[in-house]
Amino acid sequence: MTESENGTGASRRAVLAAGGALLLGACTGGSPASPAGPGSGSASSSASSAAPTTPGGSTSATTSGGAGWVRAENAKAGTRDWRIDKARLAGETDLAGYTDRVSVLPGESFGLHLSSALGPVTVRAFRLGYYQGTGARLVWTSPNIATTKQVQPTPDGSGTVRCRWPQSLSVSTKGWPEGSYLLRLEAHGKARYVPMVVRSRETSGRLVLVSAVTCHQAYNQWGSFSLYKGPAHGAEPKASVVSFDRPFDRNGAPLVLAYEQGPIFVAERLDLDLAYVTSWELHDQPDLLAGARGVVSPGHDEYWTVPMRRHVEAARDAGANVAFLGANACYWRVRLSDDGRSMTCYKSAAADPQRGAVDTTAMWRSKPHPDPENSFTGMLYEAFPAEADLVVHDPSFFLLEGTGATLGETYAGLIAVEIDRAYPLPGTPTNLQVVAHSPVALQQRPATHSDMTYYSAPSGAGVFAVGTMAWAAALRGARTRPRIDAHAADFARTVTTNLLTAMAQGPMGRQHPAQGNLAALGASPHTSTGTGGPVAHT
Template identity: 50%
Template sequence: MRATKVLAAGVLVLALVTGCQSSPGASSTAPDTSDGHDEIGSNQPQLGSSDWQMHDSQVAGPMELAGYADHVSVRSGEPFRLFVTSSAGAYTVRAFRIGWYAGAGAKLIWTSPSVPGKAQPQPILTKDRMITAANWSPTLTVQTKGWPAGSYLLLLRATNGKEKYVPLVVRSDRARDAVLIVSGVNTDEAYNAWGSYSLYHGPRKSAAKRSLMVTFDRPYDLNGARGMLTDNVPLVQQAERSGVRLAYATSVDLQADPGLLKGAKAIVFGGHDEYWTLPARAAITRARDAGTNLAFMGANSVFWRVRYGPDAHGANRIMIGYKDAKLDPSHNAPDTTVHWRAAPYPDPENSLTGMLYECFPAKGAFTVLDPNFFLFTGTGAGAGSAYAGLIGDEADRAYPIAGTPANLQVVAHSPITCGPKHTISDASYYTVPSGAGVFTTGTIEWVRALQGPDPENNVGQPSVDFARQVTQNLFKALAEGPLGRKHPAVGNLPSLHNQASTSTGTGGRVGPSKGPVHP
């Protein structure tokens, strides 16, 4: 009954949109990048603005001020609708494009007129324990003509000073000859506990009452963009600082528009990209095998298998994640929503990332094994150089098991703790016959360290400088084309005597791979 109510509410929203006025006024004019690539000189100080940053004291409550967009991404020139609830009075929306901008971090692209505040209905809880705000009415239609491709934060600000973010990607039309940055919206949504439900828990942190599916038709919790701010924004800022040609997309676009990947120099994933669909993984594997480099800038990548479903706002708006084959109606299929390494169709992540997810909570120093590795140029690192705090709070490890590339080159080999256990975190690199290279940092903390020192996690300036230099080296190398042509991987995993048993980790049993399944 509740699921039917969601659909009916969604139809009502679609009927109301014709009465929603667009807001074409812009506070800042941006060049029209019709080819979908970023052409902004984001290193120009006069273009940047620090006004995109939000102080904790300004964060509005869950229903005081919050909103979501009806698309996770749009092409430049395509409109999108905002669904906002505000008991805090009238508000404005400002669109900030994330970039380097001489350290300012973002540029103001557009500002709305004042929008009257309106309290929307309470969200709906479906029979699958999914919280949805698809019963909200649209409050604003935003035109994006002239908006350059990129990662955006829409900043809602009410008259009482309270604020909230709404993330959005203006995706590129194509990624040919560019380095494509993928925003991990699947993982952001999986952890999103707005309305007290996520794929991890329900009310009072009850795992037994967690959602079995989640929807993009609701705001994000806390400040509205916590995942993007920690695991994507610092990477985008460094990417734009590098000066290489960039393109932008989201996890959803990998399935919805796989042709976007054709001819890309590289595809880069942020600090935490845990949730993948079967078509997305197949598309990325094909791109690698056609010569496109890959970089996994975090850990725990490609760990959970999910699939999408439609709702009244369109396709791919619901992400299904039962996390248990017995609960999943599609319980014996290639897209059964379990670990990628688990039955019924195990295809462990190491065949793509090079390594396996090892553990949480991980802590330790990033310890260099091969100081001559090309990405470590200019860091001053030597064999055994240790960069405090760079391993955390999840980590990967290389294992000599089926699926691990035969030429896997471990370039950092770091003793760490994982709760009471002692284990290893690795950073790795491998190449494939197409010439493509695949680099994995093996730690979620890497991207977060790009922001600057973090005393709470023991990340000091030397660790920040090291991570930034390696990241700059990486983007410039990726943009030159297949890494393996200049830097073929030199396998060294056997010399490390890494154990084949995964008992030191917390990622669960690794099933015998049935190989990739192409949808």
């Protein structure tokens, strides 16, 4: 979103979370959880270690990495009880928690910091996956934790809300497979989530799923400040620095549910060797992606540091495929500090004290160091809000195999929220292949298009982008967003299944080189139709 759109920041945040809200509202979730966990007694509110236990007392664990581990993990019994329905959702100040890091390696421990006005807390850890369609597996339950309500922190001059709550529990992940987890806090019949990733130690030969924690934190309004707005619910004042040392707003994991759970659900149904990482590891570990088969960016992945982008580009240039399963990816340039616990984004080169630096926090397409996202994703961010049907332009494209798609066929509701568009501008790959070209009517602006594209890099890597934020919702099934029907959901799932399978087999571009067709569309090089802002070039 551009600064000119900041006045609509509140409504935009609501729309972006709609997928998660629909999922939440549709949950049945079973009976309210008891505030008491298994066993007797209470854990101290000071730091303590909780040994992991699995349902039924089993201590068996799937060995992560290598052929077949995802299939073996998802053969285990899942549960639909991981969800929180609206009646059980606790208020943001009644029950909350955060972890002292965004990810850990298998077997490592993390600190959990809790606040509860509802009495003792029980924590249950659910690993997201397929699990015969249930979506998650319970891997651990805490003892009963005596917890009190903590002091609400005061924002500093940068709008930074940083909690300094005492550690309530040290959680060991011994026996937890790699993956994306939701920690469900439960107290007096109410519940909230805290996200956590058990990351992969290495990614060679594996398909890497990224959790976009930088984007999660940018939109996090807990404590009244985000990178979009402050307590007045307008554009100003907003935070220029946000902290990971605080809970998440709404249900505690809104963007995980809206934009990451769907891709995980589809990926874990396949017999692929998956690896899990977060934005922080992409930033902090230059060699993390060495030998990776591919990198999958989720449905909303807007905030990138310079090292994040350079490391993924280097992987692409070494043959790793890349997929963008949303829109608006790599739009804002940010900085991470405090060992990844703080993120800076002034959204203006003039406002940033480091205004001349390569990591000045402006749009990637803007000065002082413009590097528009189209050279990376293939497209430019185009507009918000958008709502339309996806229209197939190239039914012969290899990832559409098995969909039965024909030229001009439409899929209801697959274009929504934010969209990307292909432009014949410097940086756009010369062999960019437009797979879908969908007309979109915008509010008070000229009509435009949302595109789905593919290009092959000189290394042989293939880069695929869906160009719409509704895609991740469709992967969860029909009716997860208004107008997405079974026909559209089946199309999205089939294309994504083909995509992930092809990515895992090696550089897609070697077997399926892109067939450039952007020029044949007669696309205009002028970006004035959208709300993404002008594009500067070096």
